[in-house]
Amino acid sequence: MTSIEHAAALLEEQAPPAENAGERASWWQVAPMVAVLTLFFGLPMLVVLVVSFFDFDRSDIIPAFILDNYVELFTREVTLRLYASSLKFALIVWAITLLIGFNIAYFLVFHVRGLLVQIGLFLLCTVPFLTSNIIRMISWIPFLGRNGIFNQALQGAGITNAPLEFLLFSDFAVVVAYVHLFTLFMVVPIFNAMARIDKSLLEASRDAGAGRVRTVFEVVLPLSRTGIALGSIFVITLVMGDSFVVRTMSGGQSASVVSALQNEVAALQYPPAAASAVIMVIIVTLMVAGILRLVDVRKELAR
């Protein structure tokens, strides 16, 4: 063994401890988050999981290990219908908010010149958030109602001669409210991703002979996919977990998985509600995992 080889071997032996220290430091860095999540998410979820196997009567939950709650959940047709309904809303709202959100972000990033104007317009997008969700949603009701402003305007202009009934207390109304409430959750991450795109790439694309549409689809879209993925996660989880919007805007005509779960909680039927919650968490987690599989957000953000 030459002295150089020896030195190298020594170095190799010494290197791992240095790496270990760095690793340990990063463990300490994530520790607070781990503690918070364990305490406020992990433990409650564990309780929900445990209760989902319990038995119950009118006012008590009875410790047991039974599968009845899950069996009932999986054998009832209504479960499928509720998930179909929630997924339908999630998909429609996702598509619309993506379309709108992408266009708004594109406009803000590539069409608006001047940082000040850009920031000003961006802040303008957040203005509706200065009022509460509930108020923004409920204000649609007098607008879309049978004798609401919109119907009166249509009739006044001679476009219709009877009020349009489908405008309120319908799936349409639910989608309108969702889109109104959640579009910003799409705009912000996409805006963020687009702002990081090197403008010279667009010039290069143009120089190489690509038209505007081709540039959008082949340069901008792929490069803003982290934003799209994050926005999609926000919108889809928000819609899947909602009960209030669906209940109010459909006038109680439609149900979501969570609103059915709420009815069970109101009737003190915790174990079946817990089982329903466990399945819900699994399904939404799978959806998020699916999105993250398509787009490696971690890698892209570290770019």
Next chain:
Amino acid sequence: MKRINRRLLLKGAAAGGAIAATETITGFPTVWAQNAKDITLVHAGGSYAAIKEIGEQASKDLGFKIVMQAITDDVQLNRSLTQPNTIDINNIDSTKLPYLAGKGVLAPIPVSKYKLWGETVPLFTKGSYPNGTMASTQGLSPIEAMFYEAADGKKLASKPTEFLTMIPTIYNADTLGIRPDLVGGRDKITSWKDLLDPKYKGKTALVDYAPVGVMDVAMALESRGDFKYKDKGNMTKEEIDKTVKIMVDLKKGGHFRSFWSTFDQSVNLMASGEVVVQSMWSPAVTAVRSRGIDCYYVPLKEGYRGWFVGLAPMAHLSGLKLDCAYEYMNWFNSGWQGGFIAKQGYYSAVPSTAKKFLTPEEWDYWYDGKPAAVDIKDPYGTLMEKKGSTRDGGAIWDRMGNIACWNTVMDEDRYLTRRWNEFISS
């Protein structure tokens, strides 16, 4: 000068009222009156019953502190069962008793502790109307809910005993609310079956709460002659299935415009004309009317759906605190509260005391069903009804004396919730 005089006069009158009130309920031993001032009682109940002003008045009259907490039904049940110590006086409606009785969280009340039992309407003491006829026992009727079999409070007795489940406070008769201007007149809707009339397709609503929503439809189906229930207040699985099947068909056909879950929603549905006939609470009807829109709480020929509410001391109370609880519950029905809630359309379990806190004109309007001799105002002084109007349904026993079914929890409530979820999602 004149102004001051009048003010002094008013002040004197108010003090006189307060004195008259305390007179009827005293017996507050001065020995520990000093200690009692440190006592605080938490009174929890629905927002229609746990009213801030009542707590303030009680604190003033009694010398100890009442804290009013308005909470929703499911929170109330939860806290009663899992954190009973956070409530001292539980303001429960009768349908909470099947959940709470026998669980050791409520303290049975010996009749002797309640001084106004003799003056309480016979509906609660005997289960009968003042004219002697027995009230309907469909659903959870007062006689079935008011008494425990024994001091241990394990089981409901369904007959008068020495142990009360709660001190009855307010009650009322519910029915359908309509928009006379949009259905063609007050006389156009006379029966529960009109709720299902195809004429009103897309213009009806139900409350989004299974036990009441299903019962309202059951009233309609029975009056339409579809079938007869053994007990609408305690349906069998087959009866629930039959009822829900018809409801699903109606819903798919677009018969219902909405299912409301809050008081305000029911008011807005009616006021905006989205709905012309729906199940509704009485103060909601008044709220629509106070916007200048005609709304009518129809006396239907099959009768009303009745409900009642009471106060139950929690089992953890003892010693001085328990004594104060009894003192408070006696105060509660001694008149001030009865007068206050009468102006919201609810009846007091001891009308004779409430009468002292109402003007003769108010009494005639709210209890006797006579045309208002003056403008009728709500407890906060806002105009409710113009002079000359009459209460929908008339006098107290024209309304309360005609209960077809009481609000309840069915034995098959688990199945009912399940089917209701299926109905809403269909």
